[in-house]
Amino acid sequence: MSDIIKAAAELLGQLRSNKPLVHNITNYVTVNDCANAVLAIGASPIMADDIGEAVDITAISSALVINIGTLNHRTVESMLAAGKKANELGIPVVFDPVGAGASRLRNETTRAILSEIKVSVVRGNMSEISFIAGLNANTKGVDAAEEDIASGDAAQAAVALAVAEKLECVAAITGATDIITDGKRIAAVSNGHKMLSDVTGTGCMTTALVGSFCGAGRDAFVAAVAGIAAMGIAGEIAFENAGSKGTGSFHMAIIDAISRLDEKILFERARINETYR
Amino acid sequence: MSDIIKAAAELLGQLRSNKPLVHNITNYVTVNDCANAVLAIGASPIMADDIGEAVDITAISSALVINIGTLNHRTVESMLAAGKKANELGIPVVFDPVGAGASRLRNETTRAILSEIKVSVVRGNMSEISFIAGLNANTKGVDAAEEDIASGDAAQAAVALAVAEKLECVAAITGATDIITDGKRIAAVSNGHKMLSDVTGTGCMTTALVGSFCGAGRDAFVAAVAGIAAMGIAGEIAFENAGSKGTGSFHMAIIDAISRLDEKILFERARINETYR
Amino acid sequence: MSDIIKAAAELLGQLRSNKPLVHNITNYVTVNDCANAVLAIGASPIMADDIGEAVDITAISSALVINIGTLNHRTVESMLAAGKKANELGIPVVFDPVGAGASRLRNETTRAILSEIKVSVVRGNMSEISFIAGLNANTKGVDAAEEDIASGDAAQAAVALAVAEKLECVAAITGATDIITDGKRIAAVSNGHKMLSDVTGTGCMTTALVGSFCGAGRDAFVAAVAGIAAMGIAGEIAFENAGSKGTGSFHMAIIDAISRLDEKILFERARINETYR
Incomplete structure (x- = not known):
């Protein structure tokens, strides 16, 4: 019996009883799905991206999710201000660098966020996290480049690991196998399909789930594993x-499965292998 | 047999034959659902939030719905301009003060809208309408605070009633029981689940339905009751x-049920108790 | 056996193997459906509407879709810049003049786009394309005005034809029967329902499908026919x-049907009559 699976299942129980408020500054393509995923897992979503309120809303939230899927100068300003407020108050920040590597604006925003804000978790595909690591990445839009998927778990x-050490955070790369490390x-x-x-x-929703779990417990590594496993299991179901x-x-069935996920299902279906460095 | 139920059912018939154009200045989280709810009930949605056209679009519409779920300075300006044009032309304005009480921007926008625009209907949860009433409210994001839900129908x-009198409009508080008054x-x-x-x-969709009914008939009280009952019945089905x-x-089944709602179903399933002050 | 049906089916095969990246600058009402439609047909969507990256993203894409369903001054600037870059690089531009005729902003934006950018395909309903043709159109919001639908195929x-000649592009009018011409x-x-x-x-999704097919092959007429037939068949299924x-x-079933469409289904179900002028 794996300790991490047990911890993830327990965190789901905590999330369901605490119903943390999760502030999402995200993109307009997938925002409805993110809100419904947050509700389905048992948390409460709020979306506020104007500089006039992003800080206020962050201050009453249990976690902040920043997703750069559709950027503009107005929302970048809000992301930075909200992130700083979260840091000040000890509220975990989860960052999804959607399409990092694909445009200068995304690259510069990613750099600005990571230099001005201490993030608890960064989650992306291999291209995006490789961009952050400073490695070469073949970025083709916002989907994972196939070469990267094929490059394997190692x-x-x-x-x-490079990103986790560099940023002193939890780094998660999702793909055929998802790798999460602190x-x-x-x-x-x-898990997954x-x-x-x-x-x-589905990537944005995964990040929103990680944010929900981060709002429910202190261990961001367990929260990231739980959110990613929850999405993978929901995909299978x-x-x-x-x-x-x-x-x-x-x-629709993904949201159905998230809403019906419980500790037992998570515990029984999670396929997580934990190692120590 | 209740007169209000009969009036609501008849208004649905009128809506279905008139297909009013309903202008929504709303949030990007739930806008697709609002548009589909408006279509499902039999009206025609249009969304235009830029100051360059918000007034023009209002002028050709039968109702204007203003929803502050995701605010920014650009859209607030459009909300105010569109609302004033609607007032000038006698077009009903339905206002959803999403998250009022949760941030200064939402509070100030709510105050600005209510002081500069004559609204026909304001619909929100107990926290939001309490904020408008000037009463204390425990606001936890955009969802209804549980203390408020528990505080009961009285x-x-x-x-x-306080809001209806203060603003000379129809005030609607949705919750376990929905209260609507002029x-x-x-x-x-x-009704509801x-x-x-x-x-x-689902709150935003309810407001969009109220806007659709307001576009179909002159009695905003009946329109608000019809829209709220329609959503409640759709939720049950x-x-x-x-x-x-x-x-x-x-x-998805909510939209299905709205699209299949007819006068007979509304008449048979509506559970509405009307009293007079 | 129709050549155009065969060509459309073959283009679907090409699309599925090439997976072109399709850049959409579109509205926030239907953007999620557009992204899912693009994925369902086998292409890869990206949405980027800020002037800071719209040009960069266009440059790595195989097609650009511009949809004016919800306009604002910020995105209009991006549409023009992205369109010019697409022209410079020979990337096809597909234009959906949603609600053209309904407001000065939409009219002026439509004129600006068509005078500054060479579009490969313009797709709209009879009102919208009539506006472009300079003919009288009864525009009622973003849905097709019934008088226009009734005015028939001729x-x-x-x-x-007037628009195709004027703009030297493929012009497509969707309605009870869809007319496409170069x-x-x-x-x-x-096809359709x-x-x-x-x-x-559903109009926006049709345009996004046309953009996906344009990203897969050189003949914009075949691409427009294929995209429109694909949507019609999906609607029937x-x-x-x-x-x-x-x-x-x-x-949801529309997206299901698009995702399961293959060359055989398209070939067997397409009802396309091609004539030459």
């Missing part, structure tokens, strides 16, 4: 229930 | 058809 | 599978 772990503990999550990449926003119907039904 | 009615007539709607709070935007599947399927 | 073809070839697509107008964004449940289920 390369992923190396990149995640620089000492390394978890490999084998490839159909998840056929629906937009959604595929079983609706995969043959098509990606629209599968999309 | 407290809700008192707050709604200061003289008071309707208590017992608690699972509605597990999907983001959605729960019967899809509640056990999870919140994703339930979400 | 009038549609005349308007489409000025020489004229295709009439009889009237329930498609009960879901917001969605109606068969979910139409009786309501518009929420139908909505």
